Amino acid sequence: MNIYKLKQRLFFLFLIGLILYWPIKFAKYHLFDLSYQEVLESSWRTDGCRFSDTTEYPTKCPCPGFINPDDSITITDDGDLYFENKLFGKLILKEKPSFFPDHSEILSGGFMEIIRSDLGIICYYDSI
Numbered sequence: 423m424n425i426y427k428l429k430q431r432l433f434f435l436f437l438i439g440l441i442l443y444w445p446i447k448f449a450k451y452h453l454f455d456l457s458y459q460e461v462l463e464s465s466w467r468t469d470g471c472r473f474s475d476t477t478e479y480p481t482k483c484p485c486p487g488f489i490n491p492d493d494s495i496t497i498t499d500d501g502d503l504y505f506e507n508k509l510f511g512k513l514i515l516k517e518k519p520s521f522f523p524d525h526s527e528i529l530s531g532g533f534m535e536i537i538r539s540d541l542g543i544i545c546y547y548d549s550i
Contacts (some may be wrong), residue, residue, distance in 0.1 A: 424483060427467060432433050438497055443455065458497035458498070461497065462491055464486075464490065464519045465490050465491065465527065466489040466532070466547040466548065466550065467489075467547065468478060468485050468486065468547060469533075469549050470483060471483040471546060472546075473543050483545070484541060485538070485543070486545075495510075495536070497513055501514065510538065510540075511536045511537050511540075511545075512537045513535070513536050516533040518531075518532055519531055519549040527536065532549030533548055533549070534547050535547070
């Protein structure tokens with residue numbers, strides 16, 4: 423008889439955890455800042471770049487076209503972006519991607535900048 427009650431209580435605790443998971447995740451998303459590692463869970467596409475006024479650059483933007491979660495990119499707690507263990511630049515998150523993305527739209531509302539350390543240009547990205 424005690425095993426039956428134990429199973430009931432464990433199932434009840436499981437249901438409570440499942441029911442509270444989404445509201446807690448939603449509240450955490452909107453109340454806390456996004457960590458840099460969570461930035462890499464979204465895909466990002468290039469939205470252009472800004473060149474330095476003093477240096478002559480080609481007309482084509484040298485920023486990578488897409489940043490995907492499966493790329494070999496790591497970000498430190500200070501926002502330093504490393505691509506294949508080489509310093510690529512400094513990441514600045516301007517706006518978080520939407521928690522409830524609208525699948526009828528291409529963009530999910532996120533916006534970030536990467537200041538490239540090798541070229542000194544600013545790459546702009548939108549989350550998709």
